[in-house]
Amino acid sequence: MIFNKNLKNILLVIFATLILSACSTAKKSGNVDGDVYTGKETVEYLASGVPDRIFFATNKSSLTTAARETLRKQATYLRKNKNLSVTIEGHADERGTREYNLALGERRANAARDYLMTYGISGKRISVISYGKEKPVNPASTPLAWSQNRRSVTVKVN
Amino acid sequence: MKKLFIIFFLNVLLINKSIALIEVDITRGNLDPLPIAISPLHVDIKSENFGEIKIKELGEEISKIIEDNFRSTGLFNPLKKEAFVQKPDIAHLKPRFEDWRLIKAQALVTGKLLVKDGKLKVEFRLWDLAAAKEMTALAFTTTPSNWRRVAHIISDKIYERLTGEEGYFDTRIIYVAESGPKNQRVKKLAIMDQDGANTKYLTLGNELVLTPRFNPTNQMVTYMSYFRNMPRVYLLDIETGTQEVVGNFPGMTFAPRFSPDGKKIVMSFAKDGNSDIYTMDLDSRVVEKITDHSSIDTSPSFSPDGKFIAFNSDRSGLQQIYVMRSDGSGVKRITFGNGIYGTPVWSPRGDLIAFTKMRKGKFYIGVMRIDGTGERLLTENYYQEAPSWSPNGRVLVFYRETKAGTKGEGFSAKLWSIDITGYNERRLKTETDASDPSWSSLLSK
Numbered sequence: 259m260i261f262n263k264n265l266k267n268i269l270l271v272i273f274a275t276l277i278l279s280a281c282s283t284a285k286k287s288g289n290v291d292g293d294v295y296t297g298k299e300t301v302e303y304l305a306s307g308v309p310d311r312i313f314f315a316t317n318k319s320s321l322t323t324a325a326r327e328t329l330r331k332q333a334t335y336l337r338k339n340k341n342l343s344v345t346i347e348g349h350a351d352e353r354g355t356r357e358y359n360l361a362l363g364e365r366r367a368n369a370a371r372d373y374l375m376t377y378g379i380s381g382k383r384i385s386v387i388s389y390g391k392e393k394p395v396n397p398a399s400t401p402l403a404w405s406q407n408r409r410s411v412t413v414k415v416n
Numbered sequence: 417m418k419k420l421f422i423i424f425f426l427n428v429l430l431i432n433k434s435i436a437l438i439e440v441d442i443t444r445g446n447l448d449p450l451p452i453a454i455s456p457l458h459v460d461i462k463s464e465n466f467g468e469i470k471i472k473e474l475g476e477e478i479s480k481i482i483e484d485n486f487r488s489t490g491l492f493n494p495l496k497k498e499a500f501v502q503k504p505d506i507a508h509l510k511p512r513f514e515d516w517r518l519i520k521a522q523a524l525v526t527g528k529l530l531v532k533d534g535k536l537k538v539e540f541r542l543w544d545l546a547a548a549k550e551m552t553a554l555a556f557t558t559t560p561s562n563w564r565r566v567a568h569i570i571s572d573k574i575y576e577r578l579t580g581e582e583g584y585f586d587t588r589i590i591y592v593a594e595s596g597p598k599n600q601r602v603k604k605l606a607i608m609d610q611d612g613a614n615t616k617y618l619t620l621g622n623e624l625v626l627t628p629r630f631n632p633t634n635q636m637v638t639y640m641s642y643f644r645n646m647p648r649v650y651l652l653d654i655e656t657g658t659q660e661v662v663g664n665f666p667g668m669t670f671a672p673r674f675s676p677d678g679k680k681i682v683m684s685f686a687k688d689g690n691s692d693i694y695t696m697d698l699d700s701r702v703v704e705k706i707t708d709h710s711s712i713d714t715s716p717s718f719s720p721d722g723k724f725i726a727f728n729s730d731r732s733g734l735q736q737i738y739v740m741r742s743d744g745s746g747v748k749r750i751t752f753g754n755g756i757y758g759t760p761v762w763s764p765r766g767d768l769i770a771f772t773k774m775r776k777g778k779f780y781i782g783v784m785r786i787d788g789t790g791e792r793l794l795t796e797n798y799y800q801e802a803p804s805w806s807p808n809g810r811v812l813v814f815y816r817e818t819k820a821g822t823k824g825e826g827f828s829a830k831l832w833s834i835d836i837t838g839y840n841e842r843r844l845k846t847e848t849d850a851s852d853p854s855w856s857s858l859l860s861k
Contacts, residue, residue, distance in 0.1 A: 317734065319689075352817070355758035355772055355801045356626060356852070357671040358728060358735055360640075360647070361684060361691040361712040364668055368689025387647065388668055388686070392624055397598035397824025399798075 294322055295405035300395045304412060308335045311411040312370060316351070316404075319365040321373060329370060332412055333377035346370050347411045348388040349395075351404035356390060363388030363410075370410045385415070449493040450578070452486060453521035454479045456497070457538070458505035460530035466560040471531055474563060475504065478538075481567035482525065482574070484611060485585045489575070490840030495521055504528070508541060513548040521545055525574060536560040540570050542577055552577045564613055569860055584806040585610060588856045589813060590628045590637055591831060593617060594849040598824035605639060607654070610855075612845030618652065627671065627802075627852050628652075631678040634856040638662065638672040638681050649683050651698070663696045663703055671714045675742075676722045682706070684714040693727055693744075706744040717761045717769075718742065719786070726750075726760035726769055726786075737771060739786065750788030755780075759802055762786075764857075765809040768836070772801040772814075781814050783836055794838045807857045811835055813844065815851040 289297030295313040302310045309332075312325035321329070336342060348367030350359035367386040375381050396403035457475035465471055486492040500507075501515040508526035516524050527540030539555035554573055558566060565586060572583030593606035593615075605618040605625050619625055619641075628639035637652045641659075649662040649669040662669065665685050672683040679698055684691045693707040693716045707713040711731035718725055719742075726739050732749065735756040740747040751757040755775030762769055766786075773780040773793065779800045782793040800816040813833045820827035829851045831844040844850075 317730075352799070353777075354774070355715070355728075355735075357684070357715045358712065358730075358758050360626075360668070360670045361686060361714050364686040364691065365689045365712065372689075386689075387645065389624075392601070392626070394599050397820055397827065398822045399819040399827075400822065 290402060290405050293401065293405055294324075295402075295408070296324060297406075300406045300409075304332065304414065305335055308332055310413070311409045313405060314366055314408040314410075316408065317354070317362070319362065319369045321369055325370075326373065329373045330377060333374050333379055336374065336379045336383065337377075341416070343383045343385070343415045345385045345387055345413045345415050347393075347413060348386065349393060349407055349409050349411070350391045351407045352391045352394060352399070353404060354391065359390035360388050363390045366408075366410045370412070449491055450522055451493045451495055451520050452523045452525065453495045453500060453516060453519065454483045454486070454525045455500060455502070455504045455507050455527070457527035457529050457540070458503075458508055460528060463529070463531040464533075466531050466534065466536075469531075469560055469563065474531070475527075475529055478527075478529070478563060478567040478570070479525075481564060481611065482571045485568065485571040486575075488611070488842065490835065490842075491579065495519060511543055511545075513543070513545050516543075516545050523551075523574075523578065525570075527570070531560050534559070536563060536566065538566050538570070540573075542574050564609065565859070568609070568611075572858070581810065582808040582858065584808050584811065584855075584858070586859050587807060588634065588859065589804075589831070589844070589853050590618075590630060590856070591815075591846070591850045591853040592625060592628065593846070594829050594851060595621075598820055598827045605637070605652070606846075606848075606850070608846070615847050618654070618657075629673050629804075629854045630856045631674040632676060632857060633678060634859060636674075636678070637854075638674060638683075640670045640672065649681065651681070662698075663701070665694075669694075671716065673717055675718050676720050682716040682718060682725060684716070693725070695742075706742075707740070707747070708744075715759050719762045720764055720766045724762075724786075726762055728758045728760060735774075737769070737788070750784070750786070751791075752788065753791055761803055761805060763809045764805055764807055768809070770803040770805065770812055772803065781812060781834065783812075792836075792838065794834050794836065795832075795841055800832070802852055804853050804855045806833075806855055809836070811840075813853045813855055815853060817851075 294315050304310050309328045312328050346367040348363035350362045371384045371386055394407045396406045456479045459475045463471045483494040486494050499519045508528050524543040530537045535557050537557045541553040542551045544551045568586040571585040575583035587610045590607045593604045594601050596602045602621040603625050604621040605628050608615040624642040626640045628637045641650045647668040649672040650659055651662050652659045662681055668686040670684050672681050680695045682695045685694045691712045691714050693713045694705050696703045709731055711729050713729045715728040716725050725742050729738050735758050737751040737757045737760045738749050755773050757771050757773050759772045760769045768783045770783050778796050780793040781795050781803050784791040798819050803812040803814040811833050816832050817829045829849045831850045831853050834841040
């Protein structure tokens with residue numbers, strides 16, 4: 259048993275070390291995981307506790323765990339406010355060609371829309387628009403700014 | 417408006433087809449620019465005033481435009497006028513060749529003009545100084561307000577005679593004029609002469625506009641607008657100012673270009689998040705779906721014979737360039753190099769495709785053969801994209817953005833050009849910041 263307990267401790271230590279080293283190899287800013295923004299700096303709220311936006315990795319439109327969680331909160335909020343319609347605005351960072359970014363923004367906004375629909379929100383209540391790289395929220399030319407600009411934002415329309 | 421641009425070629429005085437001693441090899445770049453003397457055009461004393469035009473200075477002004485055009489090619493070295501040894505009118509009759517050779521000129525341009533009865537009469541001669549003879553001469557008559565175009569047409573004729581290639585000076589560039597801070601940019605359609613003169617704004621800046629492109633006759637422009645927050649492809653008649661939405665698509669249409677016969681527009685349409693390539697016939701309004709793939713397909717560009725379309729797709733994972741027949745069959749990926757590729761644009765000669773390449777945080781403008789071989793990167797920068805060809809297929813215009821500071825300061829967008837030799841990179845003059853340039857074909861063709 260003592261041996262087992264020791265082993266347990268050793269495993270815990272190894273586990274903790276792994277977590278620490280994982281943290282130290284993640285990209286420098288504490289608010290960026292890989293290259294997906296995880297901070298709150300630019301985020302606005304549809305209602306208390308319901309963030310308006312989700313963030314994407316470079317060239318990607320797949321939803322991160324955090325993005326899904328945000329969208330589930332939005333779905334709950336939309337279910338409670340049945341008369342509300344929204345527009346989802348899709349955006350890209352400035353490090354890509356203009357036309358491709360328009361398509362990418364469209365794909366990101368639709369990824370968010372599709373997810374809301376799987377949580378029972380009617381597609382009729384959700385319109386979509388892509389702005390490509392035309393409307394950056396952060397005008398800086400830094401990896402942090404780009405991560406904040408790779409986003410889709412849910413905006414109330416009525 | 418249209419009348420303004422019609423130029424009457426009265427008579428070709430003399431085209432001397434004898435073998436010239438001077439010629440400019442434009443495939444080599446600007447290693448050894450040809451010294452050329454451009455004498456001010458002699459203004460006939462019988463000239464009458466016309467509107468605001470300063471007749472006395474017109475000969476000087478026209479020669480200055482020709483000089484600037486030639487300097488911008490990098491292929492010619494226009495000599496300083498202070499060194500000129502003969503008066504314009506005398507030189508135009510017959511230059512003293514040995515005197516001009518003394519200042520190391522190899523070619524000489526002379527001319528004279530007369531403004532009378534509301535008409536501008538111009539003639540010019542190009543002289544081969546080594547061979548001591550006239551190479552080409554031309555006279556034409558137009559309305560005096562066309563005097564800048566006269567200078568460009570003369571430039572084109574001389575360029576043609578000396579290089580054996582069609583010129584590109586009597587052309588215009590349509591682009592997006594930008595102003596305001598980076599996160600609140602105001603964008604307007606703008607059009608200007610190739611040398612930056614005569615800028616006109618075609619939209620007011622109330623809505624976002626992007627990617628204007630000329631039709632083959634330069635009278636129509638297709639572009640993308642966010643009018644009423646509905647991002648759609650539009651058609652604009654430059655002369656009348658009439659604008660209309662292209663087609664009746666239930667979602668975003670973007671990345672438009674004309675077919676080489678001007679009858680169709682090829683563009684992307686985003687349906688449920690997926691962008692495919694479509695064409696619409698402008699007469700019959702028939703819409704055809706050209707690609708059908710779950711990836712992003714965009715930035716289509718026709719080959720000059722209309723048989724093929726180059727486009728950009730991320731079906732392999734990241735953006736690459738593909739070529740297909742114009743009906744959508746025979747899709748073939750042509751880029752396999754390191755990096756990702758966008759904005760393919762077919763050369764007017766049909767032999768090359770210009771593109772934007774992104775690799776390791778840098779952006780390149782390059783050209784490759786239409787099967788993707790022979791890639792040559794012409795210029796590297798922090799950010800640049802969207803090449804557009806000069807009508808003779810020798811020069812590319814594109815836009816370049818600077819890196820911004822933490823508050824967006826220091827950001828700018830400008831138009832640049834570079835020869836396909838990789839030489840002669842230069843910034844185009846624009847009144848404002850600028851992006852998304854599209855080069856017209858020759859206006860007087």
